[in-house]
Structure formats: C-alpha cells, structure tokens
Amino acid sequence: MLNQIAEKATPEQATLTQTRKADHLRVCLEEDVQFHQTTNGLERYRFTHCCLPEIDRSEIDLSTTFFQKKLGAPLLISSMTGGTEQAKMINYRLAEIAQHYRIAMGVGSQRVAIENPQVAPTFAVRSLAPDILLFANLGAVQLNYKYGIDECLRSVDLLEADALILHLNPLQECIQTNGDTNFRGLLAKIATLCQKLPVPVIAKEVGNGISAQMAEKLIEAGVSAIDVAGAGGTSWAKVESERASEPRQRRLGTTFANWGLPTAECVTAVRAISPQIPIIASGGLRNGLDVTKVIALGADLAGLAFPFLKAAVESETALSELVEDLLAEMTTVLFCTGNATLAGLRTPGVLERVTF
Ligand SMILES: NC(=O)C1=CN([C@@H]2O[C@H](COP(=O)(O)OP(=O)(O)OC[C@H]3O[C@@H](n4cnc5c(N)ncnc54)[C@H](OP(=O)(O)O)[C@@H]3O)[C@@H](O)[C@H]2O)C=CC1
Numbered sequence: 001m002l003n004q005i006a007e008k009a010t011p012e013q014a015t016l017t018q019t020r021k022a023d024h025l026r027v028c029l030e031e032d033v034q035f036h037q038t039t040n041g042l043e044r045y046r047f048t049h050c051c052l053p054e055i056d057r058s059e060i061d062l063s064t065t066f067f068q069k070k071l072g073a074p075l076l077i078s079s080m081t082g083g084t085e086q087a088k089m090i091n092y093r094l095a096e097i098a099q100h101y102r103i104a105m106g107v108g109s110q111r112v113a114i115e116n117p118q119v120a121p122t123f124a125v126r127s128l129a130p131d132i133l134l135f136a137n138l139g140a141v142q143l144n145y146k147y148g149i150d151e152c153l154r155s156v157d158l159l160e161a162d163a164l165i166l167h168l169n170p171l172q173e174c175i176q177t178n179g180d181t182n183f184r185g186l187l188a189k190i191a192t193l194c195q196k197l198p199v200p201v202i203a204k205e206v207g208n209g210i211s212a213q214m215a216e217k218l219i220e221a222g223v224s225a226i227d228v229a230g231a232g233g234t235s236w237a238k239v240e241s242e243r244a245s246e247p248r249q250r251r252l253g254t255t256f257a258n259w260g261l262p263t264a265e266c267v268t269a270v271r272a273i274s275p276q277i278p279i280i281a282s283g284g285l286r287n288g289l290d291v292t293k294v295i296a297l298g299a300d301l302a303g304l305a306f307p308f309l310k311a312a313v314e315s316e317t318a319l320s321e322l323v324e325d326l327l328a329e330m331t332t333v334l335f336c337t338g339n340a341t342l343a344g345l346r347t348p349g350v351l352e353r354v355t356f
C-alpha cells in the first residue's frame with residue numbers, strides 16, 4: 001500500500017497538493033475571483049407573479065428526493081475542500097448544517113488524501129451527517145495519471161459516500177502551475193469506471209459549464225447525473241491566475257477569466273437532450289430565487305459553493321442564516337407563484353423568458 005502511494009505521489013507532490021488546497025481557500029476568500037462580464041444567465045428569466053396564490057404559506061413543502069434519498073430542500077453544498085486543518089473545520093461545519101437541514105453535500109477533491117492518507121480525517125464527515133446525500137470527489141483527469149477504480153473506491157469508502165463526483169476542469173488545469181492537461185481517452189475510462197463502481201458517478205464541471213453535446217456523451221458513457229457547474233460564479237481561471245507566479249501564466253488566466261457556458265444555458269440545453277437524467281445546476285447561484293429558477297428550468301438539485309464557504313469560515317450562525325435565507329426565498333417564490341410544491345414550478349407559464 002505504501003509503495004503504491006509512493007509510486008503515485010512523491011512527498012513533494014503531496015505537499016504541493018496540500019499547499020494548492022490552502023491557496024484555493026485563501027484566494028477564493030481574499031480576492032475577487034467571481035465572474036463579472038459573464039453572468040449565470042438567470043436574469044433572462046422571470047417568474048409570473050400570482051396575486052392570489054390560494055395556498056397557506058406555512059404549508060409549502062420544499063422537500064424532494066435525489067438518488068432515492070429524501071432531502072429537506074433541493075440544495076447541495078458543492079464540492080470544495082479537504083486536506084488542511086482549515087479545510088477540516090470547514091467540512092465539519094458544512095456537514096453539521098447539511099445534517100440539520102437534510103441537504104446534500106460534496107467534499108473537495110480527495111486526491112490530496114490519496115497522496116497523503118494522513119489527511120483523510122479532514123474529509124471524514126459521515127459520522128457528523130449520517131443521513132445526508134454525500135458525494136465523494138476526484139478529478140476525472142487523474143484517470144490518465146495512474147488513478148483507477150482503487151483510488152475511486154477509497155475516496156467513496158472514506159466518506160461512505162452515496163456517489164462519486166468526477167470533476168472536469170480542463171481550463172483550470174491549463175492555468176494551474178504544472179496542471180494535468182492530458183485529457184486524451186478519458187471518456188472511455190469514465191465509461192469503464194461507471195460500470196465497475198458500486199455507487200453512481202456524477203460528471204461535474206467547476207464553473208465553465210457542460211454543453212448538451214458533452215452531456216450526451218457522458219450520459220452515453222454511463223454517468224448517473226450531470227452537475228453543469230456553469231459560468232457566472234467563481235471563476236477558476238481567475239483563481240489559478242491569482243496563484244500563478246509567472247506573469248505570462250497570469251495573463252493566460254485573465255484572458256480566460258470570463259470563459260464558459262452560463263449555468264442557465266447549460267441546464268436548459270441538457271434538459272432538452274434528456275428528459276430523465278438527474279441534473280444538478282450550479283455555478284453562480286447566490287440566492288433562493290436563483291435556486292427556484294434552475295429547478296423551474298429542469299434541474300433536480302441546486303449547488304452553491306462560494307456562499308457556503310464564506311458563511312462556513314465566518315461562523316456556524318452565519319451558515320444557518322444562509323440556509324434559512326435560501327429556504328425563505330424559495331418559499332416566497334413558491335407562494336408568489338401559487339405553488340405548494342416544487343413540481344408546480346415546471347408548469348408552463350410559471351417561468352418566462354424576459355422578452356423586453
Ligand atoms: N478579472 C481579472 O482577474 C483581471 C482582469 N484584468 C483586466 O481587466 C479587464 C476586465 O477583466 P475581466 O476579468 O474580463 O472582467 P471582470 O470580470 O474583472 O470585470 C468586468 C466588469 O465587472 C466589473 N467589476 C469588476 N470587479 C467588480 C466587483 N468586484 N464588483 C462589481 N463589479 C465589478 C467591472 O466594472 P469596472 O470597470 O467599473 O471595474 C467590469 O465592467 C480586462 O482588460 C482584463 O485583462 C486584469 C487583471 C485581472
């Protein structure tokens with residue numbers, strides 16, 4: 001086992017990965033790395049206001065199911081962190097809030113724990129959140145860098161996860177110092193993994209979006225859900241640009257700062273090619289109005305990363321206030337569109353494209 005690890009990561013590499021994890025938290029929290037020119041696209045949609053809802057607001061039900069698990073609301077704390085002491089504190093706080101409100105949660109890439117098993121406890125949140133829908137996370141590209149079913153299984157087992165998220169981040173790896181940019185032949189490897197892994201595989205971008213064409217290929221390969229992670233929120237070209245020490249590499253990041261497919265476009269396009277595939281919408285969702293809009297557009301779950309990070313580092317109170325605000329906003333949308341449940345949001349005419 002130790003030989004196997006040594007073969008896949010030198011101690012230097014393991015330390016570099018841990019430093020990168022710390023950098024990602026610091027840069028996201030301290031620098032402005034959000035998209036500005038490119039938006040999530042949801043401003044193009046408006047709910048049709050209902051002046052006479054004929055329902056009691058207190059009876060509105062936000063619950064839903066995803067992968068056969070019941071959730072209190074269609075919310076996911078998107079994959080973010082692990083591998084450092086600060087990451088551990090963040091993951092533990094996130095897990096406690098997820099358990100309290102019965103919402104879904106992902107952890108950050110577990111590559112850092114494959115390279116250095118000592119940091120595995122920074123991810124191990126299952127005991128704090130025994131009932132939640134919990135997602136493991138690895139980069140798909142690692143399948144081209146000696147990772148296979150064993151590393152995927154170890155990541156899933158560490159969390160007792162309900163599914164494995166494979167992140168697809170070609171732009172980020174281009175800007176990242178020594179990024180992993182051999183993406184050749186990955187679709188076939190993803191297909192093999194989907195067959196062998198005992199839990200579902202979810203394909204996820206990191207903020208540049210998944211097109212209908214690529215979603216079709218991933219579904220064909222056997223993934224059980226798509227997290228579009230579109231443009232409009234955290235820009236990973238900006239994050240890696242901030243980390244880069246070489247001026248020309250920084251420039252590459254700023255040139256591509258606004259690259260990607262807006263989240264709203266991804267959700268509508270992916271839903272159009274597959275009526276059944278479970279869709280997670282994420283990328284730039286910042287309030288309960290955004291969440292209900294993506295549900296109305298055809299998503300099954302809505303993921304938020306940066307807002308949960310900001311609240312988690314602030315306090316447990318900030319985290320519960322964030323969730324309470326999201327729930328109040330979602331409830332208000334249901335009430336003011338005359339719907340008692342989320343299903344009603346997909347009724348034709350409830351969400352309209354703004355035409356003027
Ligand atoms: N984005 C980056 O990381 C960096 C960008 N640049 C350069 O800056 C220019 C624009 O960069 P680009 O990334 O494409 O665009 P940005 O996403 O940075 O900005 C686009 C627009 O958003 C506005 N904006 C920027 N920051 C904020 C903020 N914190 N809150 C609200 N609005 C904001 C700007 O308005 P306003 O003009 O009023 O600021 C601008 O109109 C380019 O020439 C780029 O090369 C250079 C270094 C880094």
Ligand SMILES: Cc1cc2nc3c(=O)[nH]c(=O)nc-3n(C[C@H](O)[C@H](O)[C@H](O)COP(=O)(O)O)c2cc1C
Pocket residue numbers: 024025028078079080081107108109137165166167204205206207229232233234282283284285303304305306307309
């Ligand atoms: C600090 C931080 C670390 C992240 N790390 C990961 C990761 O390890 N794996 C992954 O799939 N996505 C990762 N993401 C990306 C988010 O899951 C999400 O796709 C992206 O940030 C867009 O969502 P947002 O606009 O709500 O932040 C990370 C995001 C943040 C803020």
Ligand SMILES: C=C(C)CCOP(=O)(O)OP(=O)(O)O
Pocket residue numbers: 017020024109110111112138139167169172176206236
């Ligand atoms: C941070 C995001 C958005 C995705 C993963 O980034 P990394 O490229 O640092 O992840 P690993 O190589 O450690 O898997």
Ligand SMILES: [Mg+2]
Pocket residue numbers: 139173180
């Ligand atoms: Mg990587």
